[in-house]
Amino acid sequence: MPAAADHLPLTLFDSLPDQTPPPPSTDLPRLLRVREVYAEPAALASPRGQQVLARFPDAEVVEVPSHWQIPELHGNAGNVERWVRVKSEVLVLGVKKSLTARENGRSTNWIAPSTSNGCAMACAYCYVPRRKGYANPITVFTNIEQITGYLRRHVARQGVKPEPDQCDPLAWVYDLGENSDCSVDALVSDNVADLVALFRTLPTAKASFATKFVNRQLLELDPAGRTRVRFSLMPHDDAKLLDVRTSPIAERIAAMDDFVEAGYEVHVNFSPVVLRQGWEADWTTLLQQLDDELSEATKAQAAVEVIMLTHNADLHTVNLGWHPKAEDALWRPDLQQPKRSQNGQLNVRYRNDVKRAGVQRLQELIDQHAPWLRVRYAF
Numbered sequence: 001m002p003a004a005a006d007h008l009p010l011t012l013f014d015s016l017p018d019q020t021p022p023p024p025s026t027d028l029p030r031l032l033r034v035r036e037v038y039a040e041p042a043a044l045a046s047p048r049g050q051q052v053l054a055r056f057p058d059a060e061v062v063e064v065p066s067h068w069q070i071p072e073l074h075g076n077a078g079n080v081e082r083w084v085r086v087k088s089e090v091l092v093l094g095v096k097k098s099l100t101a102r103e104n105g106r107s108t109n110w111i112a113p114s115t116s117n118g119c120a121m122a123c124a125y126c127y128v129p130r131r132k133g134y135a136n137p138i139t140v141f142t143n144i145e146q147i148t149g150y151l152r153r154h155v156a157r158q159g160v161k162p163e164p165d166q167c168d169p170l171a172w173v174y175d176l177g178e179n180s181d182c183s184v185d186a187l188v189s190d191n192v193a194d195l196v197a198l199f200r201t202l203p204t205a206k207a208s209f210a211t212k213f214v215n216r217q218l219l220e221l222d223p224a225g226r227t228r229v230r231f232s233l234m235p236h237d238d239a240k241l242l243d244v245r246t247s248p249i250a251e252r253i254a255a256m257d258d259f260v261e262a263g264y265e266v267h268v269n270f271s272p273v274v275l276r277q278g279w280e281a282d283w284t285t286l287l288q289q290l291d292d293e294l295s296e297a298t299k300a301q302a303a304v305e306v307i308m309l310t311h312n313a314d315l316h317t318v319n320l321g322w323h324p325k326a327e328d329a330l331w332r333p334d335l336q337q338p339k340r341s342q343n344g345q346l347n348v349r350y351r352n353d354v355k356r357a358g359v360q361r362l363q364e365l366i367d368q369h370a371p372w373l374r375v376r377y378a379f
């Protein structure tokens with residue numbers, strides 16, 4: 001499949017994944033060269049806010065009344081150069097006001113209150129930017145003690161999990177990264193380290209986050225089996241086209257054994273699964289690569305979530321402006337049906353019959369090429 005390079009502005013060339021695995025990286029400079037920090041006064045004054053500032057000593061600080069409303073940052077739907085620059089050069093510091101754990105039940109039992117929002121990467125199918133507009137740089141929530149205190153009390157209230165479910169046989173599982181990528185967040189502050197440390201002390205609960213970035217600094221933490229990292233995987237050609245600014249698939253796979261050795265539970269997300277010409281052959285190659293490269297220890301504890309692509313009409317329009325080749329793969333009216341989301345957005349997903357057949361075929365491929373890989377759920 002052709003690469004997207006001929007459609008991308010120069011600022012993105014260095015971020016397109018390569019087929020050969022690069023050396024291990026914690027490449028803060030590639031993703032973030034922060035020049036401006038927009039901060040709520042209380043966030044700025046907090047120890048965590050000061051910690052973030054100390055990591056970016058040359059950044060100019062701009063005080064703002066609310067992290068939610070910074071008109072000069074959010075938006076920029078049609079201007080990818082602008083929003084990738086904002087993602088690279090800007091951070092926001094805010095205070096998380098409402099602390100609630102939302103019930104989930106699919107991937108995890110609960111969605112934990114966010115400790116950040118926004119992402120420095122730019123996947124073409126990403127739903128995270130929709131609320132703030134496409135620039136959506138990382139906002140770090142600095143009241144980490146309040147958030148960890150809330151989580152500790154929430155876990156205590158649940159007691160012991162009464163019976164196994166698709167999230168985990170024993171532990172209540174809390175998703176940490178609904179609106180961000182925790183591996184990148186950990187480059188910016190110690191919020192993720194604090195959460196990993198918290199769950200190490202909670203024998204009835206487990207943290208969980210999906211990631212598309214390899215941050216080897218996380219290997220230095222001590223998760224003691226209480227944090228699950230879900231590496232998101234797709235065939236190399238799909239990632240090269242769609243996963244802009246992320247770590248290459250080969251690097252993600254190469255990291256999995258190391259994360260298991262460091263005490264993480266390591267699962268994978270096949271997400272999103274994009275149905276296109278040749279998808280079965282490319283997923284076969286990916287599954288064979290997992291089978292060839294992963295250690296027996298990693299395989300023994302692995303499981304997968306399979307999530308078929310959901311797309312969105314507004315995002316389709318934006319992407320046509322900067323990355324039309326991605327839309328050749330993502331926008332398939334011949335295969336998709338509309339679905340109005342709870343917040344009124346017009347989403348599209350594969351027609352029921354197409355989706356059913358796709359899930360079934362992928363399950364067959366897993367059974368054939370990676371039979372050790374337990375499917376936690378597929379939809």
Ligand code: SF4
Nearest residue numbers: 119121122123126181
């Ligand atoms: S890594 Fe996740 S949060 Fe970041 S752009 Fe990609 S899909 Fe969105």
